[in-house]
Amino acid sequence: MKLINIDCDCMNILAMIKEFLEQSKRVITISKKPDWKEFSMMVKVTTLGILLLALIGFIVILFFTMTNLGA
Numbered sequence: 698m699k700l701i702n703i704d705c706d707c708m709n710i711l712a713m714i715k716e717f718l719e720q721s722k723r724v725i726t727i728s729k730k731p732d733w734k735e736f737s738m739m740v741k742v743t744t745l746g747i748l749l750l751a752l753i754g755f756i757v758i759l760f761f762t763m764t765n766l767g768a
Contacts, residue, residue, distance in 0.1 A: 731739065761767035 758767075
């Protein structure tokens, strides 16, 4: 039977949390607010991706409905 050292596990978890917080702080420090041009481009690309996925889903449903494979 293997004994688990609880103190060691807690310290390891605390070290991982501390490292995560330091990395998160670094990312927030170097990140910037997008300007209007960059924001509008992200909105367009995201909208296009959502519409493309919806179109693919519609085509799949239409195919299965027309071929009676979905029944």
